[in-house]
Amino acid sequence: MLTSQIAYRLKSAVWISAFSFLLCVVADLVSPTRSQASDARHEMVAAEGALAADAGLEVMKHGGNAVDAAVATSLVLGVTNAASCGIGGGGFMLIYWAQDHKLYGLDYRERAPMTVTPASYLRDGKPDERLARTGALAVAVPGELAGLDAALRRFGSMRFSQLSRQAIRLARDGFPISPHLAKDIRLTAADISHQPGFRTVFFNDAGLPLQAGAIAHNPALAALLERLGNDPVQDFYHGKSAHQLVDYLARNGGLLTLRDLAEYRPIWRSPISVEYRGYQVYTMPPPSSGGIVLEILKMIESEPIAHLAADSPRYLAYLVPMMRQGFVDRSAYADPAYVKVPVAQLLSASHILQAREVALRKNRAVPAIAVVHDHGTSNFCVVDRHRNVVVVTTTINTIFGAKMMVPEMGVVLNNEMDDFTVAPGVPNAFKLTQSAANEIAPGKRPLSSMSPLIAFRDGRPVLAAGGSGGPTIISSVLQVTLNQLDFRLTPAQAIAQPRVHDQADPDMVLAESNLPAATFSALRQMGYRVKSVSELGAVNSIRIDPEVLMGAFDQRKGGGVAGD
Numbered sequence: 070m071l072t073s074q075i076a077y078r079l080k081s082a083v084w085i086s087a088f089s090f091l092l093c094v095v096a097d098l099v100s101p102t103r104s105q106a107s108d109a110r111h112e113m114v115a116a117e118g119a120l121a122a123d124a125g126l127e128v129m130k131h132g133g134n135a136v137d138a139a140v141a142t143s144l145v146l147g148v149t150n151a152a153s154c155g156i157g158g159g160g161f162m163l164i165y166w167a168q169d170h171k172l173y174g175l176d177y178r179e180r181a182p183m184t185v186t187p188a189s190y191l192r193d194g195k196p197d198e199r200l201a202r203t204g205a206l207a208v209a210v211p212g213e214l215a216g217l218d219a220a221l222r223r224f225g226s227m228r229f230s231q232l233s234r235q236a237i238r239l240a241r242d243g244f245p246i247s248p249h250l251a252k253d254i255r256l257t258a259a260d261i262s263h264q265p266g267f268r269t270v271f272f273n274d275a276g277l278p279l280q281a282g283a284i285a286h287n288p289a290l291a292a293l294l295e296r297l298g299n300d301p302v303q304d305f306y307h308g309k310s311a312h313q314l315v316d317y318l319a320r321n322g323g324l325l326t327l328r329d330l331a332e333y334r335p336i337w338r339s340p341i342s343v344e345y346r347g348y349q350v351y352t353m354p355p356p357s358s359g360g361i362v363l364e365i366l367k368m369i370e371s372e373p374i375a376h377l378a379a380d381s382p383r384y385l386a387y388l389v390p391m392m393r394q395g396f397v398d399r400s401a402y403a404d405p406a407y408v409k410v411p412v413a414q415l416l417s418a419s420h421i422l423q424a425r426e427v428a429l430r431k432n433r434a435v436p437a438i439a440v441v442h443d444h445g446t447s448n449f450c451v452v453d454r455h456r457n458v459v460v461v462t463t464t465i466n467t468i469f470g471a472k473m474m475v476p477e478m479g480v481v482l483n484n485e486m487d488d489f490t491v492a493p494g495v496p497n498a499f500k501l502t503q504s505a506a507n508e509i510a511p512g513k514r515p516l517s518s519m520s521p522l523i524a525f526r527d528g529r530p531v532l533a534a535g536g537s538g539g540p541t542i543i544s545s546v547l548q549v550t551l552n553q554l555d556f557r558l559t560p561a562q563a564i565a566q567p568r569v570h571d572q573a574d575p576d577m578v579l580a581e582s583n584l585p586a587a588t589f590s591a592l593r594q595m596g597y598r599v600k601s602v603s604e605l606g607a608v609n610s611i612r613i614d615p616e617v618l619m620g621a622f623d624q625r626k627g628g629g630v631a632g633d
């Protein structure tokens with residue numbers, strides 16, 4: 070709170086950057102918890118970046134609404150959190166519009182180029198998932214700008230050029246490298262340091278990765294954002310940027326064409342919901358995995374958990390098998406334009422009953438191997454003074470996406486093709502072995518774990534949440550929601566709680582190392598293979614009470630809450 074509000078009043082970009090960075094570092098040092106909280110009365114943004122949260126708040130202070138703020142916040146995140154998201158990627162936006170009391174879901178996820186087929190990912194006749202992970206074949210058609218433009222045209226009150234100002238200023242005048250981004254640059258330096266685009270922005274003159282606190286500049290991105298004016302779709306999907314992007318990919322063996330860009334359209338989808346203990350909980354429909362969060366909530370609803378502790382063995386004995394079963398059912402999820410996804414059936418009372426029974430019989434999957442951590446993707450929540458609520462999860466997939474940056478655009482390209490099933494039995498970067506439903510096809514959108522969520526009580530929005538972390542998004546958003554709705558924790562407490570994750574395959578429960586030792590041993594005694602990990606996912610959330618907004622970001626990844 071203090072971080073963002075004090076920073077907001079300082080006018081100079083450099084001062085804002087330096088000051089909020091310093092406070093974040095100090096907060097990191099003094100705070101033993103894994104979340105950072107804030108209160109406000111009127112409006113709030115909780116994001117994976119303090120400057121992005123500040124940009125959204127500033128828009129609302131100048132009369133903009135939650136969707137205007139979401140556009141500004143997204144664009145700033147694309148600059149400051151470039152390893153995670155940006156205009157080379159895509160996302161989901163879940164909107165509650167107070168005026169008509171309706172929910173809207175916007176799918177601006179990337180789609181496969183029209184020329185790709187599963188055969189494009191064969192090397193020496195064998196499926197090679199690495200082709201979908203790194204390099205030009207990994208890049209799916211970006212949806213970010215088309216999505217932001219569509220949201221703005223439908224709900225916005227400001228023009229795009231007003232909302233891109235902060236992002237342009239930061240890209241042009243400089244932004245501080247966060248500790249998290251510094252880590253991402255270090256982790257991927259071997260893949261990216263030799264490329265002119267990355268080298269200019271994220272490495273110093275000696276070719277060394279910029280450290281946390283160093284000021285980075287992305288003048289090419291600033292120029293591109295400036296050029297977009299008030300019609301980002303024209304330039305990016307039909308104009309100069311489209312040509313630059315396609316030429317760059319073609320030079321590097323990509324298959325994405327000008328036609329792919331010209332034909333890209335975001336899709337408005339009806340959000341799905343369930344009633345959970347008197348709350349109405351909404352999320353995105355497929356190709357989001359939000360329905361899996363809802364299904365697990367329904368499975369656990371009949372268990373009396375409120376009197377248990379969120380890190381207790383008895384609670385986790387319910388949660389883990391149901392989470393696992395939810396992931397088993399995720400195999401039915403994919404792009405609904407290509408596959409009939411039986412969402413209603415999977416959320417029906419009869420299926421929930423059956424799935425619970427199977428879950429509690431501890432359905433086992435194949436043995437496990439390694440565990441993957443990743444940091445692509447960014448989530449943020451916005452609430453404005455009209456009580457419009459927006460939750461955005463946006464991604465370029467894994468750290469720095471395809472590890473490609475178009476130098477003259479300053480844009481990092483996604484590797485969303487790896488979210489598909491490259492071939493039956495071949496796991497992706499998150500060790501997810503997915504079903505045939507999610508196989509690659511021209512024009513198809515890959516299945517996503519991103520699950521933005523808004524919960525209502527008595528017709529009023531009470532909770533917004535979403536997260537990043539590949540498949541751990543599903544389990545992290547689920548647990549932060551349960552921690553608030555059932556255990557009555559504040560957003561900060563709910564986010565700080567240690568989390569667990571079980572995606573059925575690999576057959577293993579991942580548990581954060583600060584889960585009590587007794588809980589670790591109890592889970593092992595129950596027969597689970599439990600692996601201790603430093604962190605699982607990153608969530609931010611806002612609780613919406615009639616008089617006060619309480620927001621928090623996740624210390625696991627860093628961020629900011631800005632409120633007024």
Ligand code: DON
Pocket residue numbers: 443444445446464465466467485488516517518519537538539540542
């Ligand atoms: O849409 C998905 O499920 C993935 N592209 C998300 C990747 C992700 O969250 C990376 N880690 N933070």
